[in-house]
Amino acid sequence: MQVPVVSLAAPEAEAAAVLRRACIEDGFFYLTDHGIPEELVAQTFEQQRAFFSLPLQDKMRIAANKAYRGYTPFADETLDPQHSKRGDTHEGLYYGRHVDEDSEEGKLPLHGPNQWPDEALLPGYRRVTEAYWQAVRQLGGRLLRLLALSLGLPADYFAPYFTQPMLFLRPLHYSAEKSDVSDGLFGAGAHTDYGMLTFLRTDGEPGLQICTDGATWRDVLPIPGAFIVNLGDMLCRWTNGLYRSTLHRVVNTTGRERYSCAYFFEPNFDARVEALPQCLEPGEEPKFLPTTAGAHILERYNATHAGYGAATAS
């Protein structure tokens, strides 16, 4: 069974209703009529392909810094340490919102300057990647409004939480190595996303699977032109468990390489995350302790990126 399609061309109330059901039942949906030109998406993938084709030493020149910006080599990440024998078969990159190192904000964890590959090596890379980053940022803002409506909140409810948002674009390259589920080898091990919303595009190769019943995995195949959007643990926490953060993984069954681009759309570092009254029955106690977006995300990053930053701290 396919996950639902939320169209931004539909009347708002209708789209919000489809979104609500998708968030409660699947925690995943396709987002269509989003307005981001396919040409920009295609150029973004072309540029990421070019980056990942560089020799390792060139990629390592921008190895991820302590603000989680830059390159992460193959097997650096193990998303499901319990069931994995070795690291996941992908390499990746993180680009956040640019923050000056010597600004007040730059002192916060997860905040700092991006690291870009040399323009001479990859002409146009930065321009295209930044354009895509901005486009998805705007799309995220549109979806936040629909999300608020879907929860019975005013459309601009989440806006004050996103004045200095944590936004991470994460291009990924999966090697051609086939996964071995029974022997603990994955493109990306089973995990839930940490944050609020994830906007994913892929190159059309299959691999993404979700588990909503605690037992079976179903494929979420790419639909041309659509984003695959999923909810993370922070939004689950914010909605007191009403909206699902669904377990997912990437399994390589084709023996082919795969490229994807995730975009993690998170609130301000100090945004307070606690159960929305709209999600509590009368007299119901919140299921989770209140937290902040920053504390929540840091806790999760540190658990999945072994020794990250320590070896590469700049």
Ligand SMILES: O=C(O)CCC(=O)C(=O)O
């Ligand atoms: O590459 C994909 O399809 C999914 C990536 C993913 O789940 C993640 O980066 O959190």
Ligand SMILES: [Fe+2]
């Ligand atoms: Fe994920």
